[in-house]
Amino acid sequence: MGVVKGKHDSYEFLNNIMVSLMNVDASLSYPYLEMELHMSARDISAVKNGHNVCIYQYVRVINCIMDEIHLVILMKVLQKELKIALETHSDLVVGIVPHKNNGNCQPEEWMVVMCWEGVKV
Numbered sequence: 001m002g003v004v005k006g007k008h009d010s011y012e013f014l015n016n017i018m019v020s021l022m023n024v025d026a027s028l029s030y031p032y033l034e035m036e037l038h039m040s041a042r043d044i045s046a047v048k049n050g051h052n053v054c055i056y057q058y059v060r061v062i063n064c065i066m067d068e069i070h071l072v073i074l075m076k077v078l079q080k081e082l083k084i085a086l087e088t089h090s091d092l093v094v095g096i097v098p099h100k101n102n103g104n105c106q107p108e109e110w111m112v113v114m115c116w117e118g119v120k121v
Contacts, residue, residue, distance in 0.1 A: 014058040015050040021065040022048070028065055036064050082114075091115040 022028045030041045037044075037060055047057050066072070085092040092114040095107030 011050050011053075011055070011058070014055070014062070015048070018058060018062050018065070019048060021062060021069070021071075024065075024069050028068060032068075033061065033064065036068075037061065085114060089116060 030044050033039065033044050034041055039057075039060075043053075043057070044061070047053050047061050081092060084090065091112050093110045093112050095110045097105060097107050
């Protein structure tokens with residue numbers, strides 16, 4: 001695990017996820033995260049801004065927020081689909097579907113999140 005010196009591009013993705021998750025619910029405030037994670041507001045702010053933070057801190061904050069808002073990433077499914085995409089030389093696409101209690105619906109639009117370089121989508 002490395003330490004971010006300043007704003008590091010590879011951590012910007014984690015930073016953006018964390019900030020987006022924090023914006024889902026107003027109760028996910030600094031005091032709440034301080035209490036749940038036993039972190040100072042200064043450390044939470046450092047994570048939020050991507051400064052001098054180990055990747056472990058991002059993981060802690062993101063996991064805490066996901067638990068609170070009941071959001072689960074199906075990593076085994078993602079890993080399986082990623083493996084299939086790599087083995088079959090296929091692109092990986094994602095569609096956003098509104099959450100409904102009465103079943104699924106088709107996404108209006110699909111977004112390519114991984115494609116082979118030089119291949120037109």
